[in-house]
Amino acid sequence: MWGIAGSEVNGGDSTELTTDDAPKLSAIEGSKRLAAWTAVDRHVKSEHKVIGIGSGSTVPYVVERIVAQGREANKDRVFIPTGFQSKELIVKGNLLLGDVDQYPRIDVTVDGADEVDKDLNCIKGGGACHLREKVLAEAADTFIVVADYRKNSDILGTTYKAGVPIEVAPFAYAKVLQNLHAIGSPSAVLRMAQKKAGPVVSDNGNFIIDAPFPEEDMQDPYTLLTKLKMLTGVVEVGLFCHMAKAAYFGNQDGSITVRWLDGNREELSSLSSPMPVGDEKNPLDYANGNDVDVNELEPKA
Incomplete structure (x- = not known):
């Protein structure tokens, strides 16, 4: 030691x-x-x-x-x-x-x-x-x-392939997922826990969505961040710009x-x-x- x-x-x-x-x-x-x-x-x-x-x-x-x-x-x-x-x-x-x-x-x-x-x-x-x-x-x-x-x-997304982490209110997760699929992240998914049944729950009691976006969106992460923050039900977005x-x-x-x-x-x-x-x-x-x-x-x- x-x-x-x-x-x-x-x-x-x-x-x-x-x-x-x-x-x-x-x-x-x-x-x-x-x-x-x-x-x-x-x-x-x-x-x-x-x-x-x-x-x-x-x-x-x-x-x-x-x-x-x-x-x-x-x-x-x-x-x-x-x-x-x-x-x-x-x-x-x-x-x-x-x-x-x-x-x-x-x-x-x-x-x-x-x-x-x-x-x-x-x-x-x-x-x-x-x-x-x-x-x-x-x-x-x-x-x-x-x-x-x-x-x-x-460029973000080159090595971290899981997508942009998005913390959402549990009540709104399905609608947020639907919106993400419509605005350019068809593979967005609710993050599921590995050793328990059900979704990952943040320290704040919210759910996490992982939303991959194409390279052209990740080249301008600030604009993407702004778009994602405007979705009703989104608490915070894992883009730090x-x-x-x-x-x-x-x-x-x-x-x-x-x-x-x-x-x-x-x-x-x-x-x-x-x-x-x-x-x-x-x-x-x-x-x-x-x-x-x-x-x-x-x-x-």
């Missing part, structure tokens, strides 16, 4: 993870961790006191890195969850749990995504949390997305691709600990936290 060592993080007395007996991760999990750690180190600073925690498979690594900043850094912070998963992570990390009712303005929200396009528009909602995720993203002064390399696309400031993608080779809202792109690697060609270690040891301090990540030449 991870050890704890004293260090200075974000300008204060803190702790950081060491790599003694660090667990080995798969390539994908390693890339998620690397993206999450780097985003936290760059965007969750000592002056940030209200922090939104998103949902999904990358978010546990976000919380892991925040906890590693130490008790001193976190003692005056409050953390706002997007759903049950993030609430449990906050509680288990001994972090102070808050609610968006109390803190309608958030300093920074860090969240995952199912897919991100070249303009940082996102598909979210694979975990049926996109209503709360969007509230926290909009409430944040800075919204940061973290993901692995598989989520990095030019013009919201993220930056997206961090962990790559298979232990590097990180950062894409910014202004169109700039960074490729980060650890220049302090290069991986020699032919080294017996897995290159994803970078992402596993071995032989790399994400505080020392620098842009590639």
Whole structure:
């Protein structure tokens, strides 16, 4: 398991993870961790006191890195969850749990995504949390997305094929489905639970529809979002447009691709600990936290 060592993080007395007996991760999990750690180190600073925690498979690594900043850094912070998963992570990390009712303005929200396009528009909602995720993203002064390399696309729908997640009032789901079939998503379906009979029910007590649209619609996700929001019975749509400031993608080779809202792109690697060609270690040891301090990540030449 991870050890704890004293260090200075974000300008204060803190702790950081060491790599003694660090667990080995798969390539994908390693890339998620690397993206999450780097985003936290760059965007969750000592002056940030209200922090939104998103949902999904990358978010546990976000919380892991925040906890590693130490008790001193976190003692005056409050953390706002997007759903049950993030609430449990906050509680288990001994972090102070808050609610968006109390803190309608958030300093920074860090969240995952199912897919991100070249303009940082996102598909979210694979975990049926996109209503709360969007509230926290909009409430944040800075919204940061973290993901692995598989989520990095030019056009939404390239890799995430399930369709646009749409949260709907249960009373209206059949009519919404009929409308979706008529406006360009003939394959739209009610999302069914995997280990229980019946549909998936969101944390808000609503149903989820997955609506695939053709590429020409996904090239302009904001217009599609507007059209879908106008359907009676729709509570929220899993298209996040013009919201993220930056997206961090962990790559298979232990590097990180950062894409910014202004169109700039960074490729980060650890220049302090290069991986020699032919080294017996897995290159994803970078992402596993071995032989790399994400505080020392620098842009590639």
